[in-house]
Structure formats: structure tokens, C-alpha cells
Amino acid sequence: MLKQxxxxxxxxxxxxxxxxxxxxxxxxxxxxxxxxxxxxGSIIRDAQGNALGSELIGQQFDAPQYLWGRxxxxxxxxxxxxxxxxxxxxxxSNLGPLNPALEEAVQGRIDALREADxxxxxxxxxxxxxxxxxxxxxxxxxxxxxxxVTRIAEARDISADQVRQxxxxxxxxxxxxxxxxxxxxxxRVNLELDGKIS
Amino acid sequence: MNVWSYAQYALFLAIVIALVWPAxxxxxxxxAAERTLLDPLLRPIERLIYRAAGVDAREEMxxxxxxxxxxxxxxxxxxxxxxxxxLQPGLHPADPAFAPVPLAPDLAMNTAISFAxxxxxxxxxxxxxxxxxxxxxGLAAQNFLAGAAGLAVGMAFIRxxxxxxxxxxxxxxxxxxxxxxxxxxxxxxxxxxxxxxxxVPANFSxxxxxxxxxxxxxxxxxxxxxxxxxxxxxxxxxxxxxxxxNGGGFFNVNAAHPYENPTPLxxxxxxxxxxxxxxxxxxxxxxxxxxxxxxxxxxxVMVTLFVAGLAICDWAEQAGNPRVAxxxxxxxxxxxSGGNMEGKxxxxxxGGSVLAAITTSNGATGSYNSMHASYTPxxxxxxxxNMLLGELVFGGLGTGIYSIILVALIGLFIGGLMVGxxxxxxxxxxxxxxxxxxxxxxxxxxxxxxxxxxxxxxxxWGRGALYDPQVAYxxxxxxGPHGFTEVFYAYASAFANNGQNFASLGANNPxxxxxLALAMMVGRFGxxxxxxxxxxxxxxxxxxxxxxGALPLDTPLFALLTLGTILLVSALNYIPMLAxxxxxxxxxxxxxxN
Numbered sequence: 001m002l003k004q005x006x007x008x009x010x011x012x013x014x015x016x017x018x019x020x021x022x023x024x025x026x027x028x029x030x031x032x033x034x035x036x037x038x039x040x041g042s043i044i045r046d047a048q049g050n051a052l053g054s055e056l057i058g059q060q061f062d063a064p065q066y067l068w069g070r071x072x073x074x075x076x077x078x079x080x081x082x083x084x085x086x087x088x089x090x091x092x093s094n095l096g097p098l099n100p101a102l103e104e105a106v107q108g109r110i111d112a113l114r115e116a117d118x119x120x121x122x123x124x125x126x127x128x129x130x131x132x133x134x135x136x137x138x139x140x141x142x143x144x145x146x147x148x149v150t151r152i153a154e155a156r157d158i159s160a161d162q163v164r165q166x167x168x169x170x171x172x173x174x175x176x177x178x179x180x181x182x183x184x185x186x187x188r189v190n191l192e193l194d195g196k197i198s
Numbered sequence: 199m200n201v202w203s204y205a206q207y208a209l210f211l212a213i214v215i216a217l218v219w220p221a222x223x224x225x226x227x228x229x230a231a232e233r234t235l236l237d238p239l240l241r242p243i244e245r246l247i248y249r250a251a252g253v254d255a256r257e258e259m260x261x262x263x264x265x266x267x268x269x270x271x272x273x274x275x276x277x278x279x280x281x282x283x284x285l286q287p288g289l290h291p292a293d294p295a296f297a298p299v300p301l302a303p304d305l306a307m308n309t310a311i312s313f314a315x316x317x318x319x320x321x322x323x324x325x326x327x328x329x330x331x332x333x334x335x336g337l338a339a340q341n342f343l344a345g346a347a348g349l350a351v352g353m354a355f356i357r358x359x360x361x362x363x364x365x366x367x368x369x370x371x372x373x374x375x376x377x378x379x380x381x382x383x384x385x386x387x388x389x390x391x392x393x394x395x396x397x398v399p400a401n402f403s404x405x406x407x408x409x410x411x412x413x414x415x416x417x418x419x420x421x422x423x424x425x426x427x428x429x430x431x432x433x434x435x436x437x438x439x440x441x442x443x444n445g446g447g448f449f450n451v452n453a454a455h456p457y458e459n460p461t462p463l464x465x466x467x468x469x470x471x472x473x474x475x476x477x478x479x480x481x482x483x484x485x486x487x488x489x490x491x492x493x494x495x496x497x498x499v500m501v502t503l504f505v506a507g508l509a510i511c512d513w514a515e516q517a518g519n520p521r522v523a524x525x526x527x528x529x530x531x532x533x534x535s536g537g538n539m540e541g542k543x544x545x546x547x548x549g550g551s552v553l554a555a556i557t558t559s560n561g562a563t564g565s566y567n568s569m570h571a572s573y574t575p576x577x578x579x580x581x582x583x584n585m586l587l588g589e590l591v592f593g594g595l596g597t598g599i600y601s602i603i604l605v606a607l608i609g610l611f612i613g614g615l616m617v618g619x620x621x622x623x624x625x626x627x628x629x630x631x632x633x634x635x636x637x638x639x640x641x642x643x644x645x646x647x648x649x650x651x652x653x654x655x656x657x658x659w660g661r662g663a664l665y666d667p668q669v670a671y672x673x674x675x676x677x678g679p680h681g682f683t684e685v686f687y688a689y690a691s692a693f694a695n696n697g698q699n700f701a702s703l704g705a706n707n708p709x710x711x712x713x714l715a716l717a718m719m720v721g722r723f724g725x726x727x728x729x730x731x732x733x734x735x736x737x738x739x740x741x742x743x744x745x746x747g748a749l750p751l752d753t754p755l756f757a758l759l760t761l762g763t764i765l766l767v768s769a770l771n772y773i774p775m776l777a778x779x780x781x782x783x784x785x786x787x788x789x790x791x792n
Contacts, residue, residue: 004267005270006251007251007253008274009274011251011271011374014251015247015339015378016335016339019338019339019382019383019438020338020339023338023434024338027391027394027433028400028431030391032401034391034394038394038396038397038398041399041401041457043408051406051407052411053408054427056397057425057456059410060410060412060414061412062412062414063412066412089323089324091323091701092451092454092541092701093572094676094702095571095572095676095702096677096783097519097538098676098787099676100677102522102572103525110526124528125534125536126518126522126527126538126539127535131541132544133451133543134449134454134543136456137456138456139543140544141534142533143532175462175463179463179466180462180545180549181544181545183545191411196411
């Protein structure tokens, strides 16, 4: 047993330096050179270089002129109160399928959508009234975006087709035509609608 | 049923099966120290490590020496990680938005054991707890080293069956070093760069504040105008956590986080990283024991169980939650993925989420990309059953192969008794000492999982404030049978060294930190040491030509016998628990019971 003590300690130290220091530094260094935008969090910037958000991290919207994502008003607000005292990290709701709080939350989101657009009586796509896994989902489904088109157009006093054009611009299809789901980037649509990016 | 989901499942499995042979052959070459393309670069580093560590690469170990080395190395890793987590504030190099504090002793202990056993159960949220330094030197390094140690034990087990009249099973330090240098590091490096290209961050910047496009009000009515987005060397952890079948994420929500898993392509790559090496080990095994067909049959058993899990989970999740549908919500696919989207990300939909649930629960890897606590009762039960089967469908890196063979040996033993012959496996007789070890490894799982679950359910410490307002913390979050499943799921996951959870369980308190750490240790060493002992016994035996009446190992009959044994053993052990949790909940959900 004692005979294996030296190899145990030395292997642990050397391999920890190799995999815990050299490797992360190498990956980060190469990434900073080759993929600078992605490596630094895919931050969208305006012409002056101000950070407007990350294309991968959702923001919450509940005003009628914006496309709403999956961070509906009833949930917590991830990453908006991130300081030393109140650390809010990423989180799903973790509500079980029969938890009454789940029905309450879904009903709350349905009510908010109906209240903002009483004329719209179409069935609501499920992704728009459920919480995402991360609480930060940057996307909604094309159906969930289409559901909101008339409301956004009316609130902004533009035509529905103009809204649809912006949505189409930020809609991604399945990867390689097969993997994942078609999706709309909520923040980018709203930034373009506000004229912050084009 | 959604054809897009099934197309993804089929292509995923096709890629895995296509990679089994090349991956298996490469592993066989690496651990036989045969020549590979990477030798010119890695041989000098390897020699340097051996010289510093005082290792003679030609010296072979008995199974006892091998087991002692494995345990010593794991203990060292645990202590080092514990120290790093306790000393955290003095060590972090960057300036994140929050000030990391030392982890509480019970949390640091739980986390250290968790990562050193490849469980990577996380009772903490990464971005609010860990400094960049802890994520790298502490967690990323253990992801490599614990994974490599598991692979080493798997190789020693295979050698035990491949050798005859031999007192040794290999050299742990050599296997560990070669697993790290030749297998994990090169694949992780290339994979990590592909992930960054797709959007996974790799930086040491402080957390990034951005102004919200639409300012909001929080629950207290105060204005919220900005969002603070955590950064960090995410890519360095992201691929190896899957490749080493560990699964502990950089962020709280693991692979559901858009920074950990930004696109369907990263989802595919991360899931392949979990499965390809453990699947390849079936080919390594077949090649080394000289019965390639037998290796393929083991793979066939794995794929059968994998597909069955996919089909059931997909059906349950795509059917969705009738209570949500009753509110007037559209849960049929068409312009959106439909189904049960609570806790799932839009970019993965039902297909990409279910594929990840089945892959991670079978692959001893906790890196789920959707919240299993919000799955339908049957959907969540599939992931639970996969862990209870014993992580033998692909399973953990190196550990999956001995897990499935241990169960196959029970099948052969029972089969042998039925026809009245001494059972044998690959020309080795399964006599009393061997079957004792197999029996030990088989009973230790239900003993640990069931006893600890019972303890948690039966005591106020485990139930928490839901039942007992006097207790300061809430552990069980969801009411009804779901809360029961939360607890059972946690111990099943810890013992399986998986690490995924129903995240609704409030597990960061001394009771869960201590009992779960115990389950992790028993699950790791309680299987690895009997497996090594078995390898030692088999290595000593001379290989006899197959006797008449011995069950042929390269026919579908063997595959069926193994499949039946796997299902029988776990069914006998766990059906009452499954009935109390997911089954009742399902009946309640569809309205059969009230």
C-alpha cells in the first residue's frame, strides 16, 4: 500500500496540472483567437459597441409591442438580481406534472396573453405558457411567434407582414435539416423591431 | 409520435453503432501500448510522468494492488477537491460578479466525493457557488481523472477475462495515464473547440452586465433594469463532463443552459461523447477475449434496452400533460414541438430532450438538458429505471462493461443450474468464489438504494419542512407521489454514479449531503472492487474449450438470457417503489384514480 503512495500523489498532482490548468488555458486561448465572438458569450452590440444582451440568454418581455419569450411574468427573473446577497442562478420551475402550482402558473401566463390581446382566441402553443429548462430559453417556436404577430403589429401600428418579416429573419430551421426544432430568437426580433440592430 | 424525433433517434444510434468498431479498436491499441498516431507527441510526456511518479511501466499488478491503487488515487482526488472548495475565496484568479465563499463542510465533502466517483451530483448551483479556479482545477480536472480511473478499472476487468494462468490484471498507473493522455485529452480538446464555435463561452471575464431592452418590475415592485450574465471557461468543462461520463454542469441547470448547450449540434456532440467510448468497449472486449460476435451481442442487448426506453419516454412526453391541455393549450405538434414542454428548451423540443434523458440516464452521466422533475410520470420513470438497471446500457466509462457482464454471469449461472452443468463464461468456470462476488455486487445496489430511500422517507430529516414545520429546510418540493419519487430518484442516481436528479429535491443540507455521498461511494467501490476481484480470479483460470451443454455466447439465446436477467433482477428489486411513485402518479394524471 505504501508503495503506491508516491505514484498516487505524483500522478494526481501532475495530471491535475495537465487537465485542470494546461487544458482549460489551451482551450480558452485557442477559442479566444479562433471564435472570439462566441468565446465571449455571443454578446450583441450596437454600432457604438454597447452590449445589448446575449443572443443566447433570454430577456423577459411583457409589454404588448414586444415578442414574448418563455420567461413569462409569473416566473422568477433569472440573472436580473445577480449580486452578492441575492444570487439567482439559472433554474427551471421543477414543478411536477400534477403540482397545482403548475396549473396556476400556466393559467397565469394564459391570462396575461389573453389580456394583452383579447381579440385573439386561437389555442396557445404549449411552449409559450410553460417554463423552459434553464429559465433563460432565448427562443420560442415559430407557432408561438405567429400567435403574437397581430398584437405586436397593433401595438406598434405597423402591418402584420412587417412583423412577420422580422420574425422570419431570426427564425432558424432544424440543424442539418434534422436535429432540434425550428425556433425564433426573441431578443433579436425585439432589438430589430426597436431599431437597435438591423 | 413525431417523425422528426424518431429520425433524430435513428441517426444518433446509427452514428454510435458506426463508431463502435473504430473506437473499440483504438481503445484496445492504447491499453496494449501498441503504436498510435499520437505517440510522437505523447510518449515523452508519458515517460516524464512515470519517472516523476516512480512507476515502472512494465511492472504488472495483482488485482489487490490494482484495487489499492485505484482507491488511493480516488481518495487523493477527493481530499484535493475538498481542500480546493474549502479554500475557494483565496484562490480565484478572475473577478466574477459575486464573491465566492468557501463551501460548507458537508457540501464540500459531498461535492468532492461526488466528482471523485464520477457521480457529479450537484447540491449547489455552479454560477452562484464556484469560482473559475474551482471549476477548472477542481471540477474539470476531476472530470478527467475520475473518468480515466473508471476506464482503467474497466480495462483491468477485460484483461482478467482475456488472460489465462496469470496473476496480474495490468498496471493502474499506466492505464490511468494512457486513458488521460491518449483517450480523454485529445477528444476533449477537439470537441471543446467545436462547442465554442457553436457558442459555448471560453473566457475568464467578469460576469457581463447588460441593460434590459424592456425594464421590468420584480415581485416586490422594484424596477429591474439590468441582467448580469455569468461567463467563464465553460467549454473546458463542457465536453469532458460528458466524455468522462461525469455530467456535473458549469451552471445550475446543466446542459439545459444555452451557454452549455447552445444548439442542436452541440446537443448531438455532447450526447455522442457520453455513449461512444462505453459502446466501443464492447468491441474492445470482444477483440481482447477473442470472441468478436460476443461483443456485438452485448452491444445488441444495450441497444435494445436503449430503444425501448426511447420509445416509452417519447410516447409519454409527446402525449403531454392532460391537465395543461385542459386549460386550452395546444399540445399537438405543428409549428411547435407540442407535448410536455415544461422544463424543456425550445431548441431541443421533445425529441432532443428525450434523447438526452435516455442517453444521460443510461450513460451514468447527469448532464440532462431538460428538467426531469417536470417530466410526465412515465417519462421520468424511464430515466429512473435506466439508472436502477445498473448503468449497464453503455453505462459509465469503463464501468458499464463490467456492470453488464456481472448481470450476464447471473443469467449464465441460473441457466447452468437449470440444465445441471457447471456454468462457464468464455471458457472460465463460474464456481463458488466467483458467484459469491457476483452475488455481492448484485445485492449491494438494492440494499443501499432501498435502505437509504426508506430512511429519508421515514424521518423528518429526509422529508424536510413539507411534513414537519419544525425543520428549518424544505427538502421535498412537489406534493404527492412526485415527492416520493424525488427522494428515490436521488438515491438511485447517487448509487448509479449518475448524478442527475429531480432538481426539486432540496438536497443541500447535512442529511442529504452525507447519505448521498455514502450511496455514491458504495456505488463506485462496492462494484469496482468485486469486479476487480472477479477479474483476478478469472485471470488465474486456464481457458477450457467450451464443454458440451455450455451455453454458446455468440447466439441470440445468450442475448435473450442476459436481457431477461437484467429485467428480472431490477424488477424484483424495485417494482414496489416504482408503484408507489410514478405509477400512482400516472394513474392520478390520466384520471383513473383520484
